[in-house]
Amino acid sequence: MASGIRIRTSTKDDLTTVQAILKHPMDTGNSRDPETDNMIPAFFIEAVTIYHGDKVIMTCDWSRAVSKNPYLSLSFTGAKKGDTIRISWQDSSGNTESKEAVIQ
Amino acid sequence: MNIRRRTFISYLASGAGIIVTGVGGLLKPILAFADWNVDAFNAETEAGALVEFFPGLEVTPSDAIFIGVHDLVENGSVVPIKVNTDLPNVESIAILVEKNPNPLIANFNLSPACAGFVATRIKVGEPSNITAIVKSDGKLYSTTKFVEVVEGGCD
Numbered sequence: 001m002a003s004g005i006r007i008r009t010s011t012k013d014d015l016t017t018v019q020a021i022l023k024h025p026m027d028t029g030n031s032r033d034p035e036t037d038n039m040i041p042a043f044f045i046e047a048v049t050i051y052h053g054d055k056v057i058m059t060c061d062w063s064r065a066v067s068k069n070p071y072l073s074l075s076f077t078g079a080k081k082g083d084t085i086r087i088s089w090q091d092s093s094g095n096t097e098s099k100e101a102v103i104q
Numbered sequence: 105m106n107i108r109r110r111t112f113i114s115y116l117a118s119g120a121g122i123i124v125t126g127v128g129g130l131l132k133p134i135l136a137f138a139d140w141n142v143d144a145f146n147a148e149t150e151a152g153a154l155v156e157f158f159p160g161l162e163v164t165p166s167d168a169i170f171i172g173v174h175d176l177v178e179n180g181s182v183v184p185i186k187v188n189t190d191l192p193n194v195e196s197i198a199i200l201v202e203k204n205p206n207p208l209i210a211n212f213n214l215s216p217a218c219a220g221f222v223a224t225r226i227k228v229g230e231p232s233n234i235t236a237i238v239k240s241d242g243k244l245y246s247t248t249k250f251v252e253v254v255e256g257g258c259d
């Protein structure tokens with residue numbers, strides 16, 4: 001699967017701001033498939049971890065009420081341009097995805 | 105949520121953990137995820153979610169937390185929200201929507217390197233109070249803001 005994680009960073013002074021979009025339907029389980037009229041089961045990202053190098057800088061616990069194709073932004077200190085940031089997620093069906101980016 | 109499926113997945117996960125450990129720690133686990141708090145996320149009231157998610161902790165209102173969200177939202181399925189706080193030693197930021205079927209929307213655990221800030225986009229089913237709960241120095245602080253929603257977004 002092509003990576004469904006887009007990461008953008010900017011560093012000013014000692015503060016790095018991260019913006020990410022994680023491609024995922026985030027189905028709540030409350031809606032119907034318009035073609036079959038069957039309920040679409042809940043299917044959503046439950047956990048996200050953000051790493052700077054090997055260090056975990058943030059973990060997220062999400063419900064199905066985070067919007068489709070979730071957007072996440074955070075800021076942290078201690079990174080230099082050229083360092084690595086990695087974002088990994090796991091969804092309610094046990095799928096995982098991970099993406100690395102170079103800090104700008 | 106199908107309990108048996110969840111249990112099965114957790115067996116799979118713990119099995120995978122044993123395999124990774126069994127290789128003698130040569131393989132570093134690629135993913136580190138905390139346990140998803142089923143009872144807190146399935147709670148149907150804010151109070152219920154808080155008891156499950158932050159057992160034994162009281163919440164104190166604080167004016168050192170700022171919720172950035174529009175007062176009036178057209179489309180409840182995509183509501184941009186950001187939370188800032190000046191509180192020291194922020195350990196976590198949680199977002200709750202009082203009128204959603206399950207009020208606990210998201211929790212963010214911040215390492216000491218993080219600024220007291222997080223932004224995301226959430227679904228809001230109907231006009232509701234939105235509460236941000238910040239854990240700072242082991243205590244919980246909150247701020248609430250009401251959001252008017254034209255078209256609900258919990259599909």
